[in-house]
Amino acid sequence: MTSSADPVRPATLHDVARASGVSRGTVSRHLNGERYVSETARVAIEQAIIDVGYVPNTAARNLVRRRTQAVAFIVHEPHALFLEDPNIAGILLGTNTALSDADYQMVCLIVDSDRDTQRVARYLNSGFVDGAIVVSARENDPVSRIIEKLRIPAVFVGHPRGVDAAWVGIDNRAAAASVTARLRDTGRQRIGMIAAALDRDSGTDRLAGFRDALGGSFDERLVESVPLYSYSDGVAGMRALLEREPRLDGVFAASDAVAAGALSVLHAEGRTVPGDVGLVGFDDSSWATRTTPQLTTVHQPAAQLGAGAAAELLHQIGGAPASTEGVILDCPVVLRESA
Amino acid sequence: MTSSADPVRPATLHDVARASGVSRGTVSRHLNGERYVSETARVAIEQAIIDVGYVPNTAARNLVRRRTQAVAFIVHEPHALFLEDPNIAGILLGTNTALSDADYQMVCLIVDSDRDTQRVARYLNSGFVDGAIVVSARENDPVSRIIEKLRIPAVFVGHPRGVDAAWVGIDNRAAAASVTARLRDTGRQRIGMIAAALDRDSGTDRLAGFRDALGGSFDERLVESVPLYSYSDGVAGMRALLEREPRLDGVFAASDAVAAGALSVLHAEGRTVPGDVGLVGFDDSSWATRTTPQLTTVHQPAAQLGAGAAAELLHQIGGAPASTEGVILDCPVVLRESA
DNA sequence: AAGCGTTGTGTGCACGTTCACAGAATCTGA
DNA sequence: TCAGATTCTGTGAACGTGCACACAACGCTT
Numbered sequence: 001m002t003s004s005a006d007p008v009r010p011a012t013l014h015d016v017a018r019a020s021g022v023s024r025g026t027v028s029r030h031l032n033g034e035r036y037v038s039e040t041a042r043v044a045i046e047q048a049i050i051d052v053g054y055v056p057n058t059a060a061r062n063l064v065r066r067r068t069q070a071v072a073f074i075v076h077e078p079h080a081l082f083l084e085d086p087n088i089a090g091i092l093l094g095t096n097t098a099l100s101d102a103d104y105q106m107v108c109l110i111v112d113s114d115r116d117t118q119r120v121a122r123y124l125n126s127g128f129v130d131g132a133i134v135v136s137a138r139e140n141d142p143v144s145r146i147i148e149k150l151r152i153p154a155v156f157v158g159h160p161r162g163v164d165a166a167w168v169g170i171d172n173r174a175a176a177a178s179v180t181a182r183l184r185d186t187g188r189q190r191i192g193m194i195a196a197a198l199d200r201d202s203g204t205d206r207l208a209g210f211r212d213a214l215g216g217s218f219d220e221r222l223v224e225s226v227p228l229y230s231y232s233d234g235v236a237g238m239r240a241l242l243e244r245e246p247r248l249d250g251v252f253a254a255s256d257a258v259a260a261g262a263l264s265v266l267h268a269e270g271r272t273v274p275g276d277v278g279l280v281g282f283d284d285s286s287w288a289t290r291t292t293p294q295l296t297t298v299h300q301p302a303a304q305l306g307a308g309a310a311a312e313l314l315h316q317i318g319g320a321p322a323s324t325e326g327v328i329l330d331c332p333v334v335l336r337e338s339a
Numbered sequence: 340m341t342s343s344a345d346p347v348r349p350a351t352l353h354d355v356a357r358a359s360g361v362s363r364g365t366v367s368r369h370l371n372g373e374r375y376v377s378e379t380a381r382v383a384i385e386q387a388i389i390d391v392g393y394v395p396n397t398a399a400r401n402l403v404r405r406r407t408q409a410v411a412f413i414v415h416e417p418h419a420l421f422l423e424d425p426n427i428a429g430i431l432l433g434t435n436t437a438l439s440d441a442d443y444q445m446v447c448l449i450v451d452s453d454r455d456t457q458r459v460a461r462y463l464n465s466g467f468v469d470g471a472i473v474v475s476a477r478e479n480d481p482v483s484r485i486i487e488k489l490r491i492p493a494v495f496v497g498h499p500r501g502v503d504a505a506w507v508g509i510d511n512r513a514a515a516a517s518v519t520a521r522l523r524d525t526g527r528q529r530i531g532m533i534a535a536a537l538d539r540d541s542g543t544d545r546l547a548g549f550r551d552a553l554g555g556s557f558d559e560r561l562v563e564s565v566p567l568y569s570y571s572d573g574v575a576g577m578r579a580l581l582e583r584e585p586r587l588d589g590v591f592a593a594s595d596a597v598a599a600g601a602l603s604v605l606h607a608e609g610r611t612v613p614g615d616v617g618l619v620g621f622d623d624s625s626w627a628t629r630t631t632p633q634l635t636t637v638h639q640p641a642a643q644l645g646a647g648a649a650a651e652l653l654h655q656i657g658g659a660p661a662s663t664e665g666v667i668l669d670c671p672v673v674l675r676e677s678a
Numbered sequence: 679a680a681g682c683g684t685t686g687t688g689t690g691c692a693c694g695t696t697c698a699c700a701g702a703a704t705c706t707g708a
Numbered sequence: 709t710c711a712g713a714t715t716c717t718g719t720g721a722a723c724g725t726g727c728a729c730a731c732a733a734c735g736c737t738t
Contacts, residue, residue: 025689032726036685057724059723062401063402100449100455107409126394127397367695367697375716376716376717396693398694402723
């Protein structure tokens with residue numbers, strides 16, 4: 001029963017006050033859940049709000065509160081990879097859920113060019129958001145530097161070296177070592193790796209873990225590096241690796257997508273998995289259960305990473321100091337068929 | 340060279356005016372690119388902006404302008420599917436790119452429960468956004484009704500029946516008929532369909548197109564309906580279909596993910612594709628080129644859908660009336676190996 | 679009956695911007 | 709030299725909310 005109020009001008013606090021016979025201040029107190037509002041006033045206000053169809057004006061509230069209840073979700077990733085990487089979607093989802101529960105909005109910013117970087121910088125200190133969650137930053141990332149300079153509340157997913165900020169991540173190095181150990185422990189002799197994304201901490205850490213696990217028997221020739229965590233780069237990497245060392249009997253792919261690409265090459269070359277070659281991946285994304293055989297991999301808790309980052313960010317926004325120690329989540333090895 | 344201004348209070352228009360020796364109004368005019376600002380004033384202002392480190396306050400601007408330069412991107416989808424559906428990611432990306440170019444922000448709202456619906460309703464008329472893009476609405480969707488009631492600028496991706504609003508989509512029916520025709524034209528005799536998402540216009544339209552293509556030889560028994568456009572539903576659907584009609588020699592899967600699931604069942608049952616069974620999908624997502632054999636499918640221009648919706652929405656925000664005719668984009672059949 | 683705490687209420691100001699308006703300065707043509 | 713157009717500038721009002729403050733009403737103790 002929306003009343004016949006002026007349809008062009010939305011109802012304000014004033015209108016509610018008039019309709020309920022109390023003052024602006026009292027209505028405002030009621031809305032913000034403060035004490036000191038009488039029972040009679042309360043019911044009158046609630047009815048008036050319905051009658052005039054009142055909705056608080058976010059801009060006005062933001063202006064006086066210096067808070068927007070919104071958070072930027074910044075993805076620094078080529079557009080194409082954003083589509084392919086199930087981790088990012090999982091992180092986004094976890095963040096969104098956690099923010100929704102706290103009644104916060106999420107503003108998505110995808111950064112893929114210098115122009116985008118400028119935009120991000122502008123929006124970060126225009127007061128449009130209270131803080132930022134940054135996914136897949138690189139070392140020496142311009143976005144990271146902007147955030148450091150602005151001293152805006154921020155949490156990184158992953159731990160870019162040289163950035164002094166709060167972060168939530170996994171121990172890529174230890175996990176990579178664990179999953180590589182699976183290959184070694186099942187008797188593989190010539191174990192190679194398709195490393196990817198070495199411009200990111202996750203990429204270099206996974207390579208380091210691989211090296212850790214093999215120790216003395218590590219052979220640099222058996223590492224092939226590709227740019228992205230993608231299926232097609234997995235294909236290319238596997239081809240290069242096989243050419244260099246045909247007697248390969250174990251492969252650690254830096255991601256499940258890479259592993260899936262590698263698997264298709266192995267099959268095409270007539271090698272059986274896990275018979276001739278043991279193959280392990282990383283992420284435990286939907287790739288892992290779609291391949292035949294299914295992939296032994298590292299489970300990465302994408303949604304929890306997103307949720308954890310959101311929680312930490314809300315702490316910071318609430319006034320807590322940014323703890324630069326970082327939160328590390330578990331990522332156990334999942335044994336399936338491929339190794 | 341950020342000056343030693345009070346670090347706790349951001350610089351305002353006032354500070355710029357003082358530093359440059361002109362008035363607020365002149366600075367404001369300069370910022371908004373209006374005429375009537377002298378050259379001397381211009382350079383003084385520009386220098387002052389740098390000196391005091393001025394950034395416009397979005398909330399204050401929004402308040403007086405009654406515009407936020409932000410748009411809601413509403414996805415009505417279970418969280419799990421958001422992860423799996425590459426179309427949504429593509430649409431999101433297209434929208435984001437188009438909005439960025441127009442200097443608009445994108446606020447993501449994922450709707451998965453009644454509570455979420457409430458939130459969406461609140462944010463849509465709190466003035467937090469100037470308009471909305473709605474993806475994958477159902478018939479009789481509460482979100483759709485909210486938007487209709489609020490009369491906020493909005494564009495739907497896809498064309499939910501009974502919703503009278505602007506939309507951008509594809510002709511699911513015609514495309515489904517085309518791709519089904521491929522099965523028929525290559526000599527398949529017993530063609531079944533794994534239909535999915537019949538609570539959505541895209542789902543029912545694809546089924547209708549399938550029926551169109553088969554005409555008199557359409558057999559209701561050969562249609563198996565599953566809830567989601569997902570891999571696992573494809574598995575279930577294919578199993579059911581094979582049980583009911585083992586002599587099947589052609590299958591139209593309502594999406595590539597469904598087709599991939601179906602393919603795995605066919606392989607497990609010892610059927611060759613396209614030898615024993617012809618298989619076609621829908622979407623031309625990354626699934627289509629990851630399977631062996633690669634899928635013959637319908638190319639769906641996800642990014643263009645998102646970009647088109649954004650463009651139409653910006654028109655509406657600019658004052659143009661919402662054209663309820665709808666924009667239909669091309670989606671050609673892509674021939675690969677599976678049929 | 680006076681003093682005091684608690685609860686409830688109204689008012690004015692501030693937040694930082696845009697916009698309308700009035701007025702100053704400059705330029706044009708007779 | 710004066711009228712009128714043109715360019716430029718400053719000022720005061722909004723926009724709709726939260727918050728600090730003053731103050732009214734009431735119960736309780738002394």
